[in-house]
């Protein structure tokens with residue numbers, strides 16, 4: 001989770017909110033207890049950018065971020081999709097109340113607006129949003145830490161992921177499954193230590209296909225941005241076993257992860273669709 005600069009996308013002659021493809025670092029607000037945009041945030045935004053054409057064609061109506069931090073990702077997403085002017089609605093949550101304030105300031109600086117909710121994952125929103133989120137983006141706390149560091153007050157809750165960095169991820173996935181619409185897409189940041197192939201296997205059992213959109217290795221960590229979507233070709237039996245995957249997508253993600261781990265330090269977009 002170390003720093004480097006984000007994407008600058010100034011397009012002369014447009015109004016502020018349409019001038020940039022992504023949020024501008026200099027306009028992103030900050031607070032000592034709020035996670036600043038880092039490699040993982042930039043990799044997630046790059047994944048969304050690389051899929052921007054598909055996202056615009058997909059026309060998501062309800063878009064959501066869980067764990068918005070500084071607001072860099074949700075603001076970038078809004079700029080990419082043309083904001084509420086395109087008929088979409090945006091919601092972001094964070095358990096850190098300072099993150100909600102900072103996200104609001106970041107959005108205001110970019111001339112965009114979303115519903116911001118201070119809550120644990122999507123607690124209190126499940127019945128309202130069940131089956132209606134078309135696009136969910138998550139950069140969760142994924143760093144392996146002692147379990148008692150997870151969910152503590154303050155900045156540590158931005159990265160503390162418990163055993164294998166999976167504690168918060170494993171809580172988010174079933175919530176994502178409840179919230180996502182039939183055409184819902186989920187983009188999530190994972191680390192090699194989180195065992196992304198196992199996460200994909202778990203999601204396949206719920207009927208989701210997956211692919212790595214961006215893989216990025218730094219000196220400190222190897223990140224995978226994985227996209228999940230419901231696939232009618234995946235048949236799941238009553239015992240939660242995958243009886244058929246006509247498209248062979250699971251095998252393709254497994255081999256992608258093996259290949260990328262082998263290649264090590266590269267920035268690869270494995271986009272295939």
Ligand SMILES: C[S@@+](CC[C@H](N)C(=O)[O-])C[C@H]1O[C@@H](n2cnc3c(N)ncnc32)[C@H](O)[C@@H]1O
Pocket residue numbers: 035036037038040041044066067068069070071072073093094095096099119120121122139140141151157158159168
């Ligand atoms: C790695 S930071 C990502 C921040 C921002 N999305 C980005 O990419 O720069 C993780 C964020 O998730 C929030 N978070 C951690 N656990 C959460 C939970 N259980 N529910 C909601 N937000 C949570 C943290 O407060 C933090 O803002």
